[in-house]
Amino acid sequence: MPMRCKRCRGKVVIEVRRHNAAFCRDCFVHYVRQQVSRAIAKHRMLAPTDRVLVAVSGGKDSLGLWDLLLDLGYQADGLYLGLGIGGYSDRSKDLSQAFADARGAKLVVHDLESEQGYTIPEAAGAGRLKRASPGGRSSCAVCGLSKRYLFNRVALEGGYDVVATGHNLDDEAAVLFANTLRWDTASMARQFPVLEATRPGLVKKVKPLYRVAERESAAYCVLKGIDYVVEECPLVGGNTQMRHKETLNQMEEASPGTKHNFLFGYVDRAAALLRAADVAELAECSRCGMVTQAPDDPAEAPVCAFCRTRARLVGEASSGGRTLPVVSGRAGP
Amino acid sequence: MPMRCKRCRGKVVIEVRRHNAAFCRDCFVHYVRQQVSRAIAKHRMLAPTDRVLVAVSGGKDSLGLWDLLLDLGYQADGLYLGLGIGGYSDRSKDLSQAFADARGAKLVVHDLESEQGYTIPEAAGAGRLKRASPGGRSSCAVCGLSKRYLFNRVALEGGYDVVATGHNLDDEAAVLFANTLRWDTASMARQFPVLEATRPGLVKKVKPLYRVAERESAAYCVLKGIDYVVEECPLVGGNTQMRHKETLNQMEEASPGTKHNFLFGYVDRAAALLRAADVAELAECSRCGMVTQAPDDPAEAPVCAFCRTRARLVGEASSGGRTLPVVSGRAGP
Numbered sequence: 097m098p099m100r101c102k103r104c105r106g107k108v109v110i111e112v113r114r115h116n117a118a119f120c121r122d123c124f125v126h127y128v129r130q131q132v133s134r135a136i137a138k139h140r141m142l143a144p145t146d147r148v149l150v151a152v153s154g155g156k157d158s159l160g161l162w163d164l165l166l167d168l169g170y171q172a173d174g175l176y177l178g179l180g181i182g183g184y185s186d187r188s189k190d191l192s193q194a195f196a197d198a199r200g201a202k203l204v205v206h207d208l209e210s211e212q213g214y215t216i217p218e219a220a221g222a223g224r225l226k227r228a229s230p231g232g233r234s235s236c237a238v239c240g241l242s243k244r245y246l247f248n249r250v251a252l253e254g255g256y257d258v259v260a261t262g263h264n265l266d267d268e269a270a271v272l273f274a275n276t277l278r279w280d281t282a283s284m285a286r287q288f289p290v291l292e293a294t295r296p297g298l299v300k301k302v303k304p305l306y307r308v309a310e311r312e313s314a315a316y317c318v319l320k321g322i323d324y325v326v327e328e329c330p331l332v333g334g335n336t337q338m339r340h341k342e343t344l345n346q347m348e349e350a351s352p353g354t355k356h357n358f359l360f361g362y363v364d365r366a367a368a369l370l371r372a373a374d375v376a377e378l379a380e381c382s383r384c385g386m387v388t389q390a391p392d393d394p395a396e397a398p399v400c401a402f403c404r405t406r407a408r409l410v411g412e413a414s415s416g417g418r419t420l421p422v423v424s425g426r427a428g429p
Numbered sequence: 430m431p432m433r434c435k436r437c438r439g440k441v442v443i444e445v446r447r448h449n450a451a452f453c454r455d456c457f458v459h460y461v462r463q464q465v466s467r468a469i470a471k472h473r474m475l476a477p478t479d480r481v482l483v484a485v486s487g488g489k490d491s492l493g494l495w496d497l498l499l500d501l502g503y504q505a506d507g508l509y510l511g512l513g514i515g516g517y518s519d520r521s522k523d524l525s526q527a528f529a530d531a532r533g534a535k536l537v538v539h540d541l542e543s544e545q546g547y548t549i550p551e552a553a554g555a556g557r558l559k560r561a562s563p564g565g566r567s568s569c570a571v572c573g574l575s576k577r578y579l580f581n582r583v584a585l586e587g588g589y590d591v592v593a594t595g596h597n598l599d600d601e602a603a604v605l606f607a608n609t610l611r612w613d614t615a616s617m618a619r620q621f622p623v624l625e626a627t628r629p630g631l632v633k634k635v636k637p638l639y640r641v642a643e644r645e646s647a648a649y650c651v652l653k654g655i656d657y658v659v660e661e662c663p664l665v666g667g668n669t670q671m672r673h674k675e676t677l678n679q680m681e682e683a684s685p686g687t688k689h690n691f692l693f694g695y696v697d698r699a700a701a702l703l704r705a706a707d708v709a710e711l712a713e714c715s716r717c718g719m720v721t722q723a724p725d726d727p728a729e730a731p732v733c734a735f736c737r738t739r740a741r742l743v744g745e746a747s748s749g750g751r752t753l754p755v756v757s758g759r760a761g762p
Binding site for chain 2: 276277278279280281339343346347350354357358361362364365366369370372373
């Protein structure tokens, strides 16, 4: 490890091998903030007057991101979504609330079980029972689907301009890696640090941490004294993304910068080419009114993946075409 | 391992996990031949009357390919290019010649040292000495460049319609993996099972083994009694492609079909999108007359990478703009 901070020649606390750099405490915080500022500027993620909703899980990435956005002067509220994963969810919520209180920031809280009638562990059970059924999804898939849907919907109903999520460089590289191994070109085409609100009903999504590695995000929280949930989600163990992260870590070890070059090369050179593959036609879900893919058969009423999955999980009560509004945890702007 | 051949229920000699299949001796040979026929048909690689030049190294892939093309009834001559890698090259040449003799096939022989004035080990030495010099290339890079150039040129001068190379599924997946990790979109755009002769001076290139895994190609040669060079090239040890192959092998082990899905997904869904990135303008090399990329500066005389590298390796004698024709080892058609 180099002996001196790259920026001020002070005492080093962390090395960043892919940049061939090492930093002292203060300069590392400066470096992370700079990476986030650069991401925001390069992709025009946020305007100074934007009302930002940060999707907060209680982990290092989302709490670190919220902290960074507040420090950079953005109007950023947090959104915590209760997933019903026992003690893990309880601790996640408590730490999110503690951070909000300490910073005098607003945390919007929603809850899958009381508002939508299911929890992620129930979805996991249903996934096991109905693995072979069409439309059956793994618990990670139901969790991702629920979060994407509700982040957008809560932001829309709360009048927010942007949803910010804490996806870091390692997350983004692993998802891109998984999609690339299958050449799932439609998913690849939609993976980008910013997704604009291309039509009413969609809120802009941004990933300001995409230039910050996982260990850097953890180090940031430690150095800033942010208390976060260290444990992994108990349902995630051994999933494909974790396997891909291990593979990428091995390659990174052999050749520092592998993940950075893979992700940034995609963002800079390939994403625009892949976007030609994203030909999905959009429509309004006939049950909830949110944006969804139009069905192949134009005579069929569009039903979004969230409504379909929810109907499968909570039974007939919600499969009759009724709109089940999300209970808003806060007043409008 | 399943106990019975998938096709005839006979005694199994090899399992093909990615197809969830196992085959007896005869049905495995049939399977490999079928994969090659399918590759040829799907990408219109060869017409029945084409004169095919198979690039032969003496290894399992190129000798297996030559054998398969002869069995399928194609007019296929072999081309052996002496690289000057000591005993390794001698054994490779002897085994290529022995195969040609046994099959009553024609082997065209060319030699880097006597015709071009350098060997690959010399290029390796020069690479070490001039690592930092612009235009300096690793020995693997010089070898690849020399082969691509001379395969095309010998085929052109010999009146062949197509050059066939023995790249197998593992080779193609590893090269694609390396290019994708860097999103080298220009190289990706040119990686495909068939490259048409898009202008005079270029001969069509095909890779009829791209659907056949490395171990299947080895098994094919063993079962057909083809004697091939088992040793790896002594210069290749620890190169990046071998590291990537190990990574892919680990992923294949955890999830059979990973390589197949990665390569075939690219060929079927992504290659056409990436091709939009291949904007290289072509020109005639001012020294040898072969096709090369046009220089950025239109006032500059185009010089191809082969002529530039050769000038660097053999010194002034060839750097003065003289054309150094390839000595043909056979009469024209």
